[in-house]
Amino acid sequence: MIATLVNQELQQKLENIQQEIGNTPLIPIIGLHNNPDVKIYAKTEWEQLSGSVKARAAFHIIKNAIENEELTDNKILLDATSGNTGIAYAAIGKKLGIKVTLLLPENASKERKELLQSLGAAVIFTSKFGGTDEAQEIAAELAERHPNQYFYASQYTNENNWKAHYYGTAEEIFKELPEVDYFIAGLGTTGTFTGTSKRLKEVYKNIQTIALQPDFALHGLEGWKHLETAIVPQIYNPAIPDRIVEVSTERAYQVIEEFYEKSGLLLSPSSAANLAGTLSIAEAIPSGTIVTILPDNADKYSEVIKTIFKNDTYK
Numbered sequence: 363m364i365a366t367l368v369n370q371e372l373q374q375k376l377e378n379i380q381q382e383i384g385n386t387p388l389i390p391i392i393g394l395h396n397n398p399d400v401k402i403y404a405k406t407e408w409e410q411l412s413g414s415v416k417a418r419a420a421f422h423i424i425k426n427a428i429e430n431e432e433l434t435d436n437k438i439l440l441d442a443t444s445g446n447t448g449i450a451y452a453a454i455g456k457k458l459g460i461k462v463t464l465l466l467p468e469n470a471s472k473e474r475k476e477l478l479q480s481l482g483a484a485v486i487f488t489s490k491f492g493g494t495d496e497a498q499e500i501a502a503e504l505a506e507r508h509p510n511q512y513f514y515a516s517q518y519t520n521e522n523n524w525k526a527h528y529y530g531t532a533e534e535i536f537k538e539l540p541e542v543d544y545f546i547a548g549l550g551t552t553g554t555f556t557g558t559s560k561r562l563k564e565v566y567k568n569i570q571t572i573a574l575q576p577d578f579a580l581h582g583l584e585g586w587k588h589l590e591t592a593i594v595p596q597i598y599n600p601a602i603p604d605r606i607v608e609v610s611t612e613r614a615y616q617v618i619e620e621f622y623e624k625s626g627l628l629l630s631p632s633s634a635a636n637l638a639g640t641l642s643i644a645e646a647i648p649s650g651t652i653v654t655i656l657p658d659n660a661d662k663y664s665e666v667i668k669t670i671f672k673n674d675t676y677k
Contacts, residue, residue, distance in 0.1 A: 369431060383418060391404055405535070424458070442494055524553045524560070552598040571603055582614075
């Protein structure tokens with residue numbers, strides 16, 4: 363009876379938190395390409411709880427785990443992260459009163475580390491050379507050794523990751539746009555691309571979904587995966603992308619500057635990389651409507667931004 367009451371309390375808190383998840387603005391991207399017959403729209407995903415697209419997957423994973431009584435206030439949520447999903451877990455966990463432990467590569471940005479600490483998450487740092495692949499392996503081993511202590515969220519294998527976008531991100535897009543010819547997004551956990559693409563293909567029969575990845579293994583696009591040299595997430599379905607386009611870190615950094623000059627907004631490297639890939643497609647097609655995702659803004663990337671703009675010249 364007590365456990366049921368506790369679960370009911372968590373359910374009520376979840377309903378309140380859900381009001382802060384998703385429903386992000388879909389904005390037009392203007393002045394960055396030369397094809398007047400192509401329209402580009404982008405979801406500004408930082409305009410939700412925790413400041414990134416990862417709020418969607420984190421919330422859906424947690425909600426499902428609580429409803430199935432896999433996660434209670436007596437268990438610790440455990441996962442590996444490159445930063446943004448961890449921040450989302452921590453922000454939601456703080457509101458729910460659930461403890462969070464994260465495996466994070468030591469080269470994550472200073473802002474991410476400080477934010478996770480301020481949200482009360484316990485962080486176990488892993489080698490920067492092993493990246494999130496090594497962090498996943500250590501998290502899985504820890505969960506296996508202590509099954510009664512941890513709920514292992516496993517964002518790279520958890521179906522609720524992509525389902526968050528199937529039922530959320532994609533629904534928001536087709537409610538606003540009568541026609542979409544291309545959906546373009548980068549591959550990290552692959553949840554955003556997989557879930558959104560899967561649903562949009564059911565709605566827009568002729569849509570092409572284009573996945574983006576870094577142009578080589580050693581890149582500066584935090585959260586992105588170069589699939590040929592990384593552990594491919596289990597939730598990824600290689601049949602979904604119509605093609606895969608590579609984006610360089612250098613080009614993403616150029617787009618950060620270009621977008622700031624046009625809009626006054628500072629993008630993260632991953633958002634700029636999504637936009638860079640989108641712009642390359644816009645220049646290559648005769649006409650059409652393209653939708654992409656801007657996972658987060660530059661709030662957690664001050665060192666990168668200072669390097670791009672020669673310290674503080676952008677302010």
